[in-house]
Amino acid sequence: MSVLEEVLFSGYIAQGPKSDEFEKRFGEWVGNPNTVLTSSCTGALALSVRQALDSGEPTEKPNVVSTPMTCIATNTPIREAGAAIKWADVEEDTGNISAASIDETIDEDTRAIMLVHWSGMPADLDAIHRVAQKHGVPVVEDSAHALGALYKSKKIGNHSEYACFSFQAIKHITTIEGGAVACKKPEDAERITKLRWFGLNRKEQRDSIKGFEEYAGAGYKMNTNDVSSAIGLEQLKYLDGIVTRHKENAKTLKSELDGTVGFPRVADGADPSYWILTILVEPDKKRAISDSLSAQGIDNSVSHTRNDIYKGLGNEALGDDSAVARFDARKLNIPCGWWLTQDDLQRIANATKEAVKNA
Ligand SMILES: Cc1ncc(COP(=O)(O)O)c(C=O)c1O
Known part of the structure; x- marks a missing residue:
């Protein structure tokens, strides 16, 4: 360069x-x-x-x-x-x-x-x-x-x-x-x-x-x-194009996976830039879905763990009946970045359907 x-x-x-x-x-x-x-x-x-x-x-x-x-x-x-x-x-x-x-x-x-x-x-x-x-x-x-x-x-x-x-x-x-x-x-x-x-x-x-x-x-x-x-x-120089690709890729995946997994609601007035795509799955099936995605070569992770359980941050956790506990239990993230081709997106969608079906 x-x-x-x-x-x-x-x-x-x-x-x-x-x-x-x-x-x-x-x-x-x-x-x-x-x-x-x-x-x-x-x-x-x-x-x-x-x-x-x-x-x-x-x-x-x-x-x-x-x-x-x-x-x-x-x-x-x-x-x-x-x-x-x-x-x-x-x-x-x-x-x-x-x-x-x-x-x-x-x-x-x-x-x-x-x-x-x-x-x-x-x-x-x-x-x-x-x-x-x-x-x-x-x-x-x-x-x-x-x-x-x-x-x-x-x-x-x-x-x-x-x-x-x-x-x-x-x-x-x-x-x-x-x-x-x-x-x-x-x-x-x-x-x-x-x-x-x-x-x-x-x-x-x-x-x-x-x-x-x-x-x-x-x-x-x-x-x-x-x-x-x-x-x-x-x-x-590439930022506008990058953001557009993230949004389009998320849209493609959301439409392919509609009815297979859940997605967080988009707030009124919000137009997300989807750094990653969060999917919502049944908590007791999450491990199996994640393992299956990994076995099919699809990166996936929870990304971040709810912070209130970290004692080092110094405050009581919100408890098992909190909304954060329920959201955290269901969430899993899959890629939707600018580098993915249409074939990649299809592969991610197919792998997710397969993982959910077999979980
Ligand atoms: C929500 C959030 N905030 C802050 C950061 C920290 O960013 P940086 O590595 O630029 O300090 C990250 C990093 O992944 C993040 O996910």
């Missing part, structure tokens, strides 16, 4: 001009100029939670109301930032956090609401924002699965205070490792720009004698670099 060679031999591989260009162009693609590149989505989430805590009313015991049906990366940043996690339940038919459960769970020490758009299927943002506004707390969207998804005709990245994206190896696009946060307020983007690099604004021209004079408070090392950004700029 000549663009990579150009950066690698340029004498400048750290965060510099390529990163500025990718940051601007990715923000334009999302439609939000307050977009900041980070080292990963986990980094973007950590910076967002930190900024939400720092800009809220101080409290001795802050908490964040969060979804258990997600990757551990959604929730570890909350604990790292020194807040407790309060689990809200999910909607059983979507797997996404329930606005009603947030409303029941939230208290006066809640400083943010954390959600994930499970598998790229947008959560019910209008209902969640109504609850957030009632309690005066910001919303962080873990959008790692949802690059290119729309809610009410707008790309994810334009609805809440913070929306965090992943460019890790197996996401819609990759920079090997990388991420971004799209902020609603320019001042949040400005502070996160500093916090991602120790608390200093690396983008400002440094006076070589004075050095940096402004410090935004103890920050992190969660910046990007020009090698990743050069890859990102190339990937961006």
